[in-house]
Amino acid sequence: MTSMDKKTAPAPPEGGVLEAPRRTLFQENWNLFRKNRLAMAGLVIFVAFFIIALTGLFLTYGRNPYFNPALVRLQEKLRPPLSKPNLETLKPDEVPRLGIYLFGTDDLGRDVFSRMLQGAWVSLTVGFVAVGIAVVIGIFLGGIAGYYGHWRVLGLFSVDVLITGLIDIMLCFPSFFLILTVVALLPASIYNIMIVIGLTSWMGAARFVRAEFLSLRELDFVTAAKALGVSDWRIIFRHMVPNAMAPVLVSATIGIATAILTEAGLSFLGFGVPPPDATWGNILSNGKNFLFDAPWLTFIPGFAVLIVVLAFNLFGEGLRDVLNPKLKERH
Numbered sequence: 001m002t003s004m005d006k007k008t009a010p011a012p013p014e015g016g017v018l019e020a021p022r023r024t025l026f027q028e029n030w031n032l033f034r035k036n037r038l039a040m041a042g043l044v045i046f047v048a049f050f051i052i053a054l055t056g057l058f059l060t061y062g063r064n065p066y067f068n069p070a071l072v073r074l075q076e077k078l079r080p081p082l083s084k085p086n087l088e089t090l091k092p093d094e095v096p097r098l099g100i101y102l103f104g105t106d107d108l109g110r111d112v113f114s115r116m117l118q119g120a121w122v123s124l125t126v127g128f129v130a131v132g133i134a135v136v137i138g139i140f141l142g143g144i145a146g147y148y149g150h151w152r153v154l155g156l157f158s159v160d161v162l163i164t165g166l167i168d169i170m171l172c173f174p175s176f177f178l179i180l181t182v183v184a185l186l187p188a189s190i191y192n193i194m195i196v197i198g199l200t201s202w203m204g205a206a207r208f209v210r211a212e213f214l215s216l217r218e219l220d221f222v223t224a225a226k227a228l229g230v231s232d233w234r235i236i237f238r239h240m241v242p243n244a245m246a247p248v249l250v251s252a253t254i255g256i257a258t259a260i261l262t263e264a265g266l267s268f269l270g271f272g273v274p275p276p277d278a279t280w281g282n283i284l285s286n287g288k289n290f291l292f293d294a295p296w297l298t299f300i301p302g303f304a305v306l307i308v309v310l311a312f313n314l315f316g317e318g319l320r321d322v323l324n325p326k327l328k329e330r331h
Contacts, residue, residue, distance in 0.1 A: 016081060029322045033073050039318020045311035053124035056117035069327035070119045070276040073109030078294045080104050081112075104296045106286055112300060119301070122279045123308070126194050126263040127256040134197025135252050136204025141166075143236050143244075145206070146213020164210070167203045175200050176262065190273040193266060198257050204251045212244030213280055246323040250316050257312035264305050 021128050022033075032242035033039060059066040075089045075090040085096055096102075096111055149160030170290050179196050213277045216222060217240070266272040267281025275282070280301040287297025 008247045010220040035319045042311040042314030053120040056121040060118040067114035069114040075107040118278045119280040130197035131192040131255045132257025134202040137202035142206035146210040208247040250320040253316035259310040
């Protein structure tokens with residue numbers, strides 16, 4: 001080693017051993033997540049879907065939207081993708097913004113690309129709001145069952161038995177048919193759909209939170225908090241819920257895909273978001289009548305639902321591998 005190297009080399013610590021730079025938990029999880037190519041592909045598609053949905057919100061809503069998904073051009077109906085408009089029969093405000101029908105037109109001459117943009121925002125909203133409702137209910141009921149499970153109601157049944165019994169009863173009902181029945185009885189509205197999906201899909205989050213609370217309530221930090229006189233609700237929401245969120249996040253990610261698929265199914269059956277708002281499900285429903293004449297009306301929204309749902313599932317599986325310590329040891 002030269003004299004210059006001696007001057008620039010870092011001095012060893014007292015023990016004579018150089019310590020490796022410490023990584024945060026987020027850095028370790030991110031490095032492990034990046035090794036899963038399928039999960040990374042799901043994350044990339046999820047980010048792209050989020051950007052497309054936000055773009056659809058700004059460009060397809062309002063009094064004079066840039067892309068008007070409700071504009072009817074009967075003379076341009078069932079035009080194939082990438083076809084050019086017939087400028088001689090269209091008014092200036094009816095000419096598509098891109099100069100072509102990127103995804104073709106439907107049976108009313110409406111631009112399918114504009115309707116897909118609007119449908120992306122509807123799917124994103126339904127997915128996140130419905131899962132948000134389900135997670136809130138699941139954390140509340142699961143936390144009560146896990147923390148106060150030994151308490152008895154009227155001296156007969158424990159709180160844990162009552163809540164787990166309610167979960168089992170809810171799981172016995174076919175979720176989609178229960179949602180279909182409730183939606184059919186309520187006025188057609190995107191808000192009703194989000195609330196109904198959320199109220200019928202909280203059971204998974206509740207079971208995860210209950211299981212985590214049953215193990216967390218016996219740990220030292222909970223015992224110390226009780227000894228210091230900390231209130232039960234503060235212990236639950238300040239100390240225990242953050243430590244129980246890992247499996248809930250995985251369940252929520254996969255639940256978003258399920259909510260999007262459920263909304264598409266309801267719209268396909270005619271019980272979803274009412275017109276004139278476009279969703280991937282009602283585009284697919286309109287296309288089933290023109291499967292041979294205009295197959296793009298079926299394939300484009302169908303592949304969109306397939307890719308987005310698959311991306312959320314892959315992303316959720318990747319999160320599960322990263323956040324589960326037992327699975328993390330295999331990598």
